[in-house]
Amino acid sequence: MKDNKMKIEQRLQNMKKFYIKAGEMIDKLPDAIPEKTRTLLKDTILGDKDLKNLMEGIDSHRPPRIFLIGRTGVGKSSLINALCGSYVANVSDTRSCTENAKIFECKDKDRVLMEILDTRGIAESESLDNTITAEEMLINQINEFSPDVAILMLNCTHRDDVNSDVQFLKKVTKTYSEINKLKLPVVVVVNKCDEMAPTRYKNPVEYPEIKVNKINEVVQYYKGIIMKNGLKIDNIIAVSSLIDWQTPDGMEIDVENIDNLPQYDIDNLQIAFDGRYRIEELLDILEEAILDFEAQMGLRMASRLNEVVDRLAKHLIKIFSGISATVALTPIPVSDIYILLIIQSVLVSLIASLSGRDISLETSKEFIFSMGGIAGAGYVFRLVAQQATKFLNAVWPGSGSAVSSAIAASGTLAIGKAAIAYYLDDKTMDEAKRKFEEAKKENQET
Known part of the structure; x- marks a missing residue:
């Protein structure tokens, strides 16, 4: 788990380094990620005004x-x-x-x-x-x-x-x-x-x-x-x-x-x-x-250093949930399963960096898979089920994509909350899984 002695200022510096390198990281995403999605990721993350202001503030703050x-x-x-x-x-x-x-x-x-x-x-x-x-x-x-x-x-x-x-x-x-x-x-x-x-x-x-x-x-x-x-x-x-x-x-x-x-x-x-x-x-x-x-x-x-970290993590979840919803609107069944996984992996990596950990996308994927069951089978099956909703388009154009978009956004939200629990709140993996399930249930009820 994270080092409890890690200064929050250092976590923010790690986050800033990750933010600065975000463009390069997105450029190096697997070829399977469409250029349009890469551009969406880069513009949404690097172009977010609140996130940019916070990053600038990390270096240019002074005691009031x-x-x-x-x-x-x-x-x-x-x-x-x-x-x-x-x-x-x-x-x-x-x-x-x-x-x-x-x-x-x-x-x-x-x-x-x-x-x-x-x-x-x-x-x-x-x-x-x-x-x-x-x-x-x-x-x-x-x-x-x-x-x-x-x-x-x-x-x-x-x-x-x-x-x-x-x-x-x-x-x-x-x-x-x-x-x-x-x-x-x-x-x-x-x-x-x-x-x-x-x-x-x-x-x-x-x-x-x-x-x-x-x-x-x-x-x-x-x-x-x-x-x-x-x-x-x-x-x-x-x-x-x-x-x-x-x-x-x-x-x-x-x-x-x-x-x-x-x-x-x-x-x-x-x-x-x-x-x-x-x-x-x-x-x-x-x-x-x-x-x-x-x-x-x-x-x-x-x-409010802890609040800064918490606010930043929640803001990232909001950004990535929106990106997931947009990506899921594509009308081609199954094509975006891998893209959504990559998007959620980037989100987990960024949240982990706030705790002082610099983890790879592969490690982030393992975390996501662990939320869905042994070897991630349960999570993958849920993604496939999500994609099946797109076949509704054949009968009612647009209906399947709308359902899939909502599921993609809520799934990313749940993954983000689980990552906060594990990496920032120092919860166990089992506790993070429970947070994931609770978040999914909340999304289904709203």
Whole structure:
């Protein structure tokens, strides 16, 4: 099975290499594959906009720069950990601008996940001297930092007077736009939803309706203040950043005591309880709000590497299912059995490459055959049965091909899901077979 220590970045690099060589690989397909099919494969895979953007982003991503503003105790560090899905907010401050603002590099070992300018709300700031006001000082710091997005953090259970912070942020965004000729996106995060009554419900899936309604009321309250003050925001969302941590040996630890642990334990902290609420939605909002493509990709690489791989694999399945459906529309019975097998083999090879494995088309074929029974006999018989539907064309032109196309697409979809289970989710071959059968059954019912 795949090496669990393989870095996902390396998997993506392997995928990029495979993608770059895809044209050459298609050109070297067996002569039995028609030129029209080769062209379809190449144009569909290499010409896919989303896939191309993702591949470009692998090489040209950078850590997003996030400007955080919020009062003390609002949960900035917990939000950082929640976004990253790991304990990274215990980083030391790498460089300072001036008093009251610090720039942090949040890291996972040597990899920089994101850069964060942590500031205090304007109501809590003080000027350095009589020559510069607190507002001017912070605006200078923010312009020097050049953030990709600003996050205004508010507390779900303490409705502090945030008018001054909203007014300050309004001034910052205006000044930033004037100086840099760029819009500074603003996302408002209402944190600590878990502390909303009834407080005994910490697991988001168990939030009762009364708790959700209260959370929504707070969001509307803050939204009214923001609108009244004329601050333009990209979105506002209520979240919980609650995560309880445990050491590698299973001992739960209070956040306040984490810094006292041995460094090994800190570096390998695990999630004991995940009380995060709507963090995935927040990531989507931030990704949409950030205007710089490299920073967008950096956010994906920082906080959702596994999701990037999963999304990419599912996107490949969608592409190849469509290609299979198109190929199966040919009116000549049995002619496309081999072509479909090759198409599905390419799909399996690409999915396998995401796990860090560089497998051949022959190995991919063996995987496909294993889904159908001993020596692949069952799978081949099903393909032949699929082709038999084309004989319906003799009685009702077009009917047989339509049935065959649907079967080809659903079969490729099932093969792709089985490949994800085996190569990416580290399932056994028997478990992958069950996934294959489940996917086929789902396709038959839809």
